Amino acid sequence: MTGKDRYAQIEIPAQLGEVLEEAQRKAAARRSKRTVRWRWLGSTAAAVIACLLVLNIPGVASALSKLPVVGSIVKVLQFGTGGGLTDGAAVSTVTTEDTITMVFGQDGGSAASVPAYTVDQREAPDRLIFTFNGVRSFDYDALEQDLLASPLVSDVYRNIILDDSAMRFVVELKEGTRHTLTEYSNPGTLELKLTAEDKAAPPKEVYYVRSEGMPQGESLAILEEIYLDDDVTFLKTTSGDFAAVIGAFPTREAAEQKLAEIAARENYAGDLYVDNWMSNGHPQ
Amino acid sequence: MNELKAQLPVPQQFAEKLQDCRNNLFRKAYCYVKNEHEALEIVSEATYKGYLAFGRMKTPQYFETWMTRIVINTAIDHLNRNKRVTYMEDHSQSYTGDEHPVPLEEKLDLYQALDRLLPEEKAYIILKFFEDLRFKDMADILELPENTVKTRFYRIIGKLKAYLKDGEVEGV
Numbered sequence: 379m380t381g382k383d384r385y386a387q388i389e390i391p392a393q394l395g396e397v398l399e400e401a402q403r404k405a406a407a408r409r410s411k412r413t414v415r416w417r418w419l420g421s422t423a424a425a426v427i428a429c430l431l432v433l434n435i436p437g438v439a440s441a442l443s444k445l446p447v448v449g450s451i452v453k454v455l456q457f458g459t460g461g462g463l464t465d466g467a468a469v470s471t472v473t474t475e476d477t478i479t480m481v482f483g484q485d486g487g488s489a490a491s492v493p494a495y496t497v498d499q500r501e502a503p504d505r506l507i508f509t510f511n512g513v514r515s516f517d518y519d520a521l522e523q524d525l526l527a528s529p530l531v532s533d534v535y536r537n538i539i540l541d542d543s544a545m546r547f548v549v550e551l552k553e554g555t556r557h558t559l560t561e562y563s564n565p566g567t568l569e570l571k572l573t574a575e576d577k578a579a580p581p582k583e584v585y586y587v588r589s590e591g592m593p594q595g596e597s598l599a600i601l602e603e604i605y606l607d608d609d610v611t612f613l614k615t616t617s618g619d620f621a622a623v624i625g626a627f628p629t630r631e632a633a634e635q636k637l638a639e640i641a642a643r644e645n646y647a648g649d650l651y652v653d654n655w656m657s658n659g660h661p662q
Numbered sequence: 663m664n665e666l667k668a669q670l671p672v673p674q675q676f677a678e679k680l681q682d683c684r685n686n687l688f689r690k691a692y693c694y695v696k697n698e699h700e701a702l703e704i705v706s707e708a709t710y711k712g713y714l715a716f717g718r719m720k721t722p723q724y725f726e727t728w729m730t731r732i733v734i735n736t737a738i739d740h741l742n743r744n745k746r747v748t749y750m751e752d753h754s755q756s757y758t759g760d761e762h763p764v765p766l767e768e769k770l771d772l773y774q775a776l777d778r779l780l781p782e783e784k785a786y787i788i789l790k791f792f793e794d795l796r797f798k799d800m801a802d803i804l805e806l807p808e809n810t811v812k813t814r815f816y817r818i819i820g821k822l823k824a825y826l827k828d829g830e831v832e833g834v
């Protein structure tokens with residue numbers, strides 16, 4: 379049998395249609411949020427500032443943290459999407475030795491499912507980017523504290539989204555850390571398990587198209603809107619600011635090619651440049 | 663004029679066009695990871711990206727070409743993120759050829775040989791040998807000049823021939 383025959387005989391899974399429909403639903407939800415956000419940009423910056431404020435609701439956290447995690451496993455993943463549509467879900471965390479569990483609540487009780495989420499895994503530096511939609515009472519301080527307590531986490535910081543029902547944060551992992559996410563329902567919980575690998579990959583030089591460093595805020599969030607389709611992410615700089623980054627690319631030429639593609643666009647504002655750093659480091 | 667401004671709403675247009683090519687897109691994704699679950703993740707992520715960018719597409723008749731490019735890029739990102747790459751010594755050689763694929767399939771299992779290639783190289787084999795595309799069509803998908811596609815294709819063929827010579831590909 380030739381390779382072509384084997385290719386033709388690749389079995390199409392029964393759930394393909396369902397998976398693609400779900401992806402389109404999520405994208406449609408994202409698009410509607412983007413539309414709302416662009417309208418919102420014309421309104422008061424105070425609303426954006428409000429998004430920067432972390433809601434710390436100890437009562438909710440305390441109540442939720444007592445929930446036993448005995449739910450049914452929905453999926454195990456390293457990155458991807460999951461959860462369901464919710465609005466106003468509350469979040470708190472429970473931590474054991476190598477596991478951080480995010481517990482979701484709704485209307486004072488436990489939530490049946492995890493709110494819609496995306497987990498993106500990136501390199502240079504190794505990090506996980508969590509985005510939750512339909513959450514409003516997010517005890518971020520407790521979450522950050524719990525994550526930073528892990529010896530396998532090097533840093534945790536928020537990324538600002540122009541949507542007051544969404545939350546995004548970045549978990550930078552120590553080199554050679556493996557992770558597994560498990561989503562449970564009834565109650566809706568998301569468990570992040572971290573383990574140390576025997577040997578980390580050696581650091582290498584990587585190239586990015588990046589913005590200047592700037593404080594967290596509206597300017598960065600707007601960059602996400604502009605470069606969303608370029609797969610932009612946000613990294614903490616060595617000086618504690620944040621930069622929008624597109625990459626990583628293995629060579630300067632590849633990064634310059636990407637920058638040239640962006641620069642050719644009609645509305646490009648000239649706010650990006652090519653930079654490089656080690657895969658275990660951060661931009662200046 | 664943008665043909666997407668037709669009677670059908672954009673989400674319906676996208677869904678209908680995707681329906682026509684979704685199996686092909688899945689097969690391509692599967693070739694990269696040889697794993698149903700991960701291939702589903704790749705086509706799901708590609709669909710998400712494609713849906714968001716669909717409104718800016720000016721030539722809907724090339725939808726499959728465009729979605730194929732997104733699937734390929736998503737699959738490459740997926741493999742790079744997961745470091746599931748077998749880096750091999752590059753046995754680059756100069757090859758010249760025409761539109762007719764070399765009879766490499768008679769000598770080795772190209773489907774299996776995909777696993778020996780870098781993520782960025784796999785598309786050249788999938789599109790040429792499994793989908794029988796012309797270099798011009800490959801160039802459209804990969805957004806590269808046709809000559810660049812030819813050069814890279816023959817370099818990859820050279821690499822596979824070197825593996826064949828070294829006996830590195832099983833089942834030969």
